[in-house]
Amino acid sequence: MTKIIGLTGGIGSGKTTVANEFSSLGIPVYIADLEARKLMQTDSVLNLIKAEFGSTVFDKGVLLREKLSEIVFNDSRKLEKLNGIVHPAVKKHFDEWLLDHKNNPFVIYETAILFESGSYKKCDFVINVEAPLEVRIQRVIERDNTTREKVLERIKNQWNDEEKSSKSDFIIKNTSIEAIKVEIVKILNFLRIKQINS
Known part of the structure; x- marks a missing residue:
């Protein structure tokens, strides 16, 4: 195991x-922050972010990461909301990654x-x-x-x-x-x- x-x-x-x-x-090594960044480019995660934070954090469909960061780092409840979107996606991705490395001690x-x-x-x-x-x-x-x-x-x-x-x-x-x-x-x-x- x-x-x-x-x-x-x-x-x-x-x-x-x-x-x-x-x-x-x-x-x-699995770098969660790096993978989270990649997952935040996927449609499923972007749709959830848009539903939660609105279109103001997007410009022509592109996520404005700095604007989103500013919002969440100044409001712990908003940070919780974002984490509630990103963490489950990272967990699922990590579980899949782990299967690919199951032969490692x-x-x-x-x-x-x-x-x-x-x-x-x-x-x-x-x-x-x-x-x-x-x-x-x-x-x-x-x-x-x-x-x-x-x-x-x-x-x-x-x-x-x-x-x-x-x-x-x-x-x-x-x-x-x-x-x-x-x-x-x-x-x-x-x-x-x-x-x-x-």
Whole structure:
């Protein structure tokens, strides 16, 4: 039975870097946010978004992602509505993806909102990636060409590190790529021993 390893961390913590390291070691990685973005291009999801948010978030049939983001990140109820559309689609897609990787001893399921969405319940183990708050803010400002205020708003909508780490089996402190590699080796060794003994 394939074990699902949840990988999470606050915005700008370096989850993608950790996910890429796992991937480079031949472990299948499912990036939920990336897949959600693709699924938000499909007719079935777009129709549900239009029904919920109206045509103002569309321009000539194209979803205005920034406009939608602005709406949901400033209104937790609207964010819940959007998540209620996107999460079921991602869950279905992940279940299909998992079938394609059923011969792997474990896979990585990476998402920023692993706990917030309840997805952690389907994981056998959870890894939380931590990084200093100022480092995270700076990374996101540079990556998304955004403002400090907007980054802090998004951070406010996520669980904090203490909450995430208290529910996680492993914590990776993202201080350097070398530190990440060391932690990943430790985690993989633990998982392989667990697998042999199970």
